[in-house]
Amino acid sequence: MEKVKKIKAGDVRTASRLIRNLEDGVKEARSTIKHLFPLTGKAQVVGITGSPGAGKSTLVDGLVEQFRKRGKTVGVLAVDPTSPFTGGAILGDRIRMQRHAEDSGVFVRSLATRGALGGLAKAVGDAIHVMDVMGMDVILVETVGTGQQEVDIINHSHTVLVVLIPGMGDEIQAIKAGIMEIADVFVINKADREGSSKLRREIMAMLDMAPPETFASGWRPPIVRVENAFEPDSFGKSMEELTDTIAKHHEHLVAKDLLGSRIRRKAAVELHEAIRSCVLEPILNHLVAEGEIEGMIQKLMDKKTDPYTLAEEVARRFLKEGV
Amino acid sequence: MEKVKKIKAGDVRTASRLIRNLEDGVKEARSTIKHLFPLTGKAQVVGITGSPGAGKSTLVDGLVEQFRKRGKTVGVLAVDPTSPFTGGAILGDRIRMQRHAEDSGVFVRSLATRGALGGLAKAVGDAIHVMDVMGMDVILVETVGTGQQEVDIINHSHTVLVVLIPGMGDEIQAIKAGIMEIADVFVINKADREGSSKLRREIMAMLDMAPPETFASGWRPPIVRVENAFEPDSFGKSMEELTDTIAKHHEHLVAKDLLGSRIRRKAAVELHEAIRSCVLEPILNHLVAEGEIEGMIQKLMDKKTDPYTLAEEVARRFLKEGV
Numbered sequence A, B: 001m002e003k004v005k006k007i008k009a010g011d012v013r014t015a016s017r018l019i020r021n022l023e024d025g026v027k028e029a030r031s032t033i034k035h036l037f038p039l040t041g042k043a044q045v046v047g048i049t050g051s052p053g054a055g056k057s058t059l060v061d062g063l064v065e066q067f068r069k070r071g072k073t074v075g076v077l078a079v080d081p082t083s084p085f086t087g088g089a090i091l092g093d094r095i096r097m098q099r100h101a102e103d104s105g106v107f108v109r110s111l112a113t114r115g116a117l118g119g120l121a122k123a124v125g126d127a128i129h130v131m132d133v134m135g136m137d138v139i140l141v142e143t144v145g146t147g148q149q150e151v152d153i154i155n156h157s158h159t160v161l162v163v164l165i166p167g168m169g170d171e172i173q174a175i176k177a178g179i180m181e182i183a184d185v186f187v188i189n190k191a192d193r194e195g196s197s198k199l200r201r202e203i204m205a206m207l208d209m210a211p212p213e214t215f216a217s218g219w220r221p222p223i224v225r226v227e228n229a230f231e232p233d234s235f236g237k238s239m240e241e242l243t244d245t246i247a248k249h250h251e252h253l254v255a256k257d258l259l260g261s262r263i264r265r266k267a268a269v270e271l272h273e274a275i276r277s278c279v280l281e282p283i284l285n286h287l288v289a290e291g292e293i294e295g296m297i298q299k300l301m302d303k304k305t306d307p308y309t310l311a312e313e314v315a316r317r318f319l320k321e322g323v
Helices: A002-008 A012-023 A027-039 A056-069 A088-100 A120-134 A148-154 A196-209 A232-255 A259-289 A292-301 A307-318 B002-008 B012-023 B027-039 B056-069 B088-100 B120-134 B148-154 B196-209 B232-255 B259-289 B292-301 B307-318
Strands: A044-050 A074-080 A106-112 A138-144 A159-164 A185-188 A223-225 B044-050 B074-080 B106-112 B138-144 B159-164 B185-188 B223-225
Touching: A002 A012, A002 A027, A002 A120, A012 A027, A012 A106, A012 A120, A027 A120, A027 B307, A044 A056, A044 A148, A056 A074, A056 A138, A056 A159, A056 A232, A074 A120, A106 A120, A120 A138, A120 A148, A120 A259, A138 A148, A148 A259, A159 A232, A185 A196, A185 A232, A196 A223, A223 A232, A232 A259, A259 A292, A259 A307, A259 B259, A259 B292, A259 B307, A292 A307, A292 B259, A307 B027, A307 B259, B002 B012, B002 B027, B002 B120, B012 B027, B012 B106, B012 B120, B027 B120, B044 B056, B044 B148, B056 B074, B056 B088, B056 B138, B056 B159, B056 B232, B074 B120, B106 B120, B120 B138, B120 B148, B120 B259, B138 B148, B148 B259, B159 B232, B185 B196, B185 B232, B196 B223, B223 B232, B232 B259, B259 B292, B259 B307, B292 B307
Parallel strands: A044 A138, A044 A159, A074 A106, A074 A138, A159 A185, A185 A223, B044 B138, B044 B159, B074 B106, B074 B138, B159 B185, B185 B223
Antiparallel strands: none
């Protein structure tokens, strides 16, 4: 397949168009992914998550620099599940990444949810495949971490960084973030701020309270402090430490034969997303195209029926007997 | 139906059990909801959203007190889409709300995502129906606001409060929050902190930049400052102002005949969630029960096939021809 060849050769234009089409749910893009799939699995995928305002983009920028210094090609995927409402943040990220624009060893793309049909995790998984086949050694996936959807996104990663900043309210962000349990490395960003040691103590306490089987493989998530992003020296040092820690975690996965279970998790997420896409979307598209949805909504507003009765009718109409 | 009668009479035990069953996806609970649906539509639903650590729970607590003073019964629904991983935050909320435990005019429930099948917005919509039929005048829905799922949750509300705090990084939290565009009221919480006026200016600037049609109905989201939650006097005053603002927004919706479009939005979300539940869940349950999922995942790991090919097979197997 011509497209597959081009992507294998690292053609940026073909790859970008494919990722955009995947995001938009273009059917043809899906068949390209089918051809790419057997070629995937070489890249190391690093997920970076944390609250809005935690400074993830700056970290990603610093990591790109470090990996480039070490001779690795880097793909960056900035995921903003908050769209369709905003484009601002993504635009900001792109501007920030501009200094890598001339570097052919760096490939940056942003993804946002389009429409209400979901499937962002699927688009992320597919975009990772594209970057993987392009030959990116490391793929950094940056997302805001709070919902189930973001956990699904982060499940595409081999190593997950959870980024926290000191002094956020009662520090219960740490617990509320909910992605705590999938963290492989904690990053205390803006660590020169007040409250940094308190946050560190809280993370330690939380790790101490974790059930013993959590760290059965021998990896207890380390905490990396990142100081003032605007002082290049200390920032650079922190980034070196962080990059080393990521490498160490990857070695650990390989040594303990744990990479397989990460890949299994990724495969499960991909399968779930693909089924949702192939089963649910055609039905919803059909109902929207025929204008039936509007009539259904009107019936609900008039209290003539209820959502479940309508949905069960839809299921009977579109699903085969005996499901 | 006996259960419907009990819920209409405000029976807490029956309502709680039903909400739990809805959350767990118990089929029988669904048929109860069908009977409740025609009785709904009386409650005023207020959504409260914002980043983790923004102090939403304290605000909710303050609002409960205000609405009780004004003779309203209040339902509170704390939604934590970050579970299944955490229970801590929800537990914390419950403890905090304990002081209303003796008050039969207050009904508090927490919801979390169980399992990976999604459908949290559906459970939220249903729980709102239950509280509505119980006779709660006001229902406060508290959720962490970042993903599409949270936007779906908040779409069940008539009035949406977006809670922000000063001094969070580059203040781009404001933009990244993504739910900006569905805000009816902005709350600057912990407004005694440094950076409060800066945040206020940023919100104003953002509203100024919004396309003109945004405020076509004549409602420009006001900004309410809430000071130090630990000084009862100023906090109480802020809460009075906030409660007045919520009332004003509701009057505006009624006066401009906009309540209908909010209700339509809610109906659309409910329908979408119900279809997902009735169509997708039986298929996934079937595949899991027969142990097929594991085999599919193994095939993916062995690169023998790709997610889309498998998902298309699933669609062909379970969907009728011609969808």
